Amino acid sequence: MTTENYVFTIDPVPMQGKEHNKLYPFYEALKEGRLTTTSCLDCAKVAWPPRQTCPACWSSKMEWVDLPTTGTIISFTIQEAGFPIGYSGPLIFALIKVGPVKFVTRLVDTDRADMHKGANVELAVTRVDTPALPTEARVLPTFKISK
Amino acid sequence: MSKKVAVVAAAVTKFGFRNASYRDLISEAGQACLSSLEGALKPGDIDGFILSTVMPERTVFQGHVASLAEETLGIRPDRLSVRVEHMCASGNVALRTAYSxxxxxxxxxxxxxxxxxxxxxxxxxxxxxMGAGLDREWESSMGMTAPPVFALIAQYHMDQYGTTEEDLARVAVKNHTHSMNNPNAHFQKGATLEKVLTSRVISTPFKLLDCSPVSDGAAAIIVTSEERAKDFTAKPVYLLGTGQAVESFTLANLPDNLSHWPALVKAGKAAYNMAGIQPQDVDLAEVHDCFSIAELLAYEGLGWCDQGESAAFLKEGRSDYGGNVVVNPRGGLLACGHPLGATGVAQIAEIFWQLRDEAGLRQVKDAQIGLTHNNSGPGEHTVNIFGIEN
Structure with a gap:
């Protein structure tokens, strides 16, 4: 048993499939390269993260809407040390503005020299290569700097 | 029924990489706290027990921990037994629970x-x-942990107010200097501006010494009604005010101005109002410097200086011995370490000793009013205020 196998007996990536998670449409859309969230049918509040319950009016009538797949950097950091097991650095994290919401993401396929406040970013989905179950392919909403 | 509560005993273990189990740490803190009253209190006198702890299910694979702690200490509470978990704020939330x-x-x-x-x-x-303390599904599943969260805040404050890496480093220098007089601190070696600025980069703009270390440890206090307090000690320390506010859990839902923390302002105002005091009445404070930026934002949010003025407040010595308010005399989280559930209780213990004039080389002269503060993320804050007059 390797060290990583020992640690990953608890899985840091959420269960994303229909049998595990009512918000599975988010992940199904993400696999197609779309970034989605929920909008309230009663008060039109667009929330991030997606919800079962509207945080503005407590309605349960929600619909899925597309967010833009591009955004701009509000603040960023380049992590050089102290990574969770399974990650190696440097890791670039950013708070970005995506349409009406703020969104926390990790930048992939990005040169640190291109990172600056206000820079344009675009969705670049990461496929998780450590499946929790043999059948479940998983994805994460990472971004990259737009060229 | 009591209207007020008082702390009557306190103990803190050594914080750090401890060659001790979860249960050993409970024994150390509990036994030291009970014995500090020199027989005035026996395990059978304790009718309520609150365990402040965050993630033993993951770190030591043990749940049901309040009862474990009680049996470990020979305490059989017959009126209250509960575990409190509120991430980094657990200790100060646990005191509010004891108060209620x-x-x-x-x-x-x-x-x-x-x-x-x-x-x-x-x-x-x-x-x-540690990533379990963030939103696992939407934020920490991408590898996010606390250092980059607070680094994003720090970068925003720097962009907005011109705060520099040197300004951040001054927080670490002050707190590491304070901990040289605290044998329970994880680090006691002190630090210079050069040492902080040349320590390795963790997550820009933070260097190693801008970050609190990962530590093991425990702390314990005894809390009782103002009527019973004098049965145990001639010098009770009273809880005068308390406040808590949670505005957002995810980083994504923080206010657009990342470097202003409305939940801290709310929690602070509630505690000041309940205590009937003003921010400038606080003599010393244990604030939540999980990262250097968090202490600067605490000065602003708790009303000791205006927004954007915290770096100058520190540089002028106004948050150190001889200044307006002595912040983190025990060394803060930066130098003491941050064993999550123990941190708030250890902060309260420090205020207890300071207000009783028992803090030795760390003593703040003529301390009358002390404050403790935890954040459990930038959007949620807990504040308690203590005094020696009830």
């Missing part, structure tokens, strides 16, 4: 014990575990 139990009459003599055994044999696992 005592003023409601549910319990009368309550031990609040905070403990965390964070270090595991695999450092990368320890860091992975």
């Amino acid at each position: 139990a005592i003023v409601s009459g549910l319990a009368e003599v309550v031990m609040v014990l905070g403990v965390e055994k964070l270090n595991t044999p695999v450092p990368g696992e320890t860091i992975l575990n």
Whole structure:
């Protein structure tokens, strides 16, 4: 048993499939390269993260809407040390503005020299290569700097 | 029924990489706290017990921990037994829980014990575990942990107010200097501006010494009604005010101005109002410097200086001995370490000793009013205020 196998007996990536998670449409859309969230049918509040319950009016009538797949950097950091097991650095994290919401993401396929406040970013989905179950392919909403 | 509560005993273990189990740490803090009263209190006198702890299910694979702690200490509470988990704020939230139990009459003599055994044999696992305190599904699943969260805040404050890496480093220098007089601190070597600025980069703009270390440790206090307090000690330390506010859990839902923390302002105002004091009345404070930027934002949010003025406040010595308010005399989280559930309780213990004039080389002269503060993320804050007059 390797060290990583020992640690990953608890899985840091959420269960994303229909049998595990009512918000599975988010992940199904993400696999197609779309970034989605929920909008309230009663008060039109667009929330991030997606919800079962509207945080503005407590309605349960929600619909899925597309967010833009591009955004701009509000603040960023380049992590050089102290990574969770399974990650190696440097890791670039950013708070970005995506349409009406703020969104926390990790930048992939990005040169640190291109990172600056206000820079344009675009969705670049990461496929998780450590499946929790043999059948479940998983994805994460990472971004990259737009060229 | 009591209207007020008082702390009558306190103890803190050594914080750090401890060659001790979760249970060992509970024993150390609990036993030291009970014995500090020199026989005035026996385990059977305690009718309420609150365990402040965050993630033993993950770090030591043990749940049901309040009862474990009680049996470990020979305490059989017959009025209240509960575990409090509120991430980094657990200790100060646990004191609020003790307050509500005592003023409601549910319990009368309550031990609040905070403990965390964070270090595991695999450092990368320890860091992975800490990600459980963020939103796992939407934020920490991408590898996000606390240092980059607060680094984003720091970068925003720097962009907005011109705060520099040197300004951040001054927080670490002050607190590491304070901890040279605290044998329970994880680090006691002190630090210079050069040492902080040349320590290795963790997550820009933070260097190693801008970040609190991962530590094991425990702390305990005894809390009781103002009527019973004098049965145990001639010098009770009264809880005068308390406040808490949660505005957002995810980083994504923080206010657009990342470097202004409305939940801290709310929690602080509630505590000041309840205590009937003003921010400038506070003589010393243990604030939540999980990262250097967090202490600067605490000065602003708690009303000791205006927004954007915290770096100057520190540089002018106004948050150090001889200044307006002595902040983090025990060394803060930066130098003491941050065993999550134990931190708030250890802060309260420091205020207890300071207000009783028992803090030795760390003593703040003529301390009358002390404050403790935890954040449990930038969007949620807890504040308690203490005094020697009830």
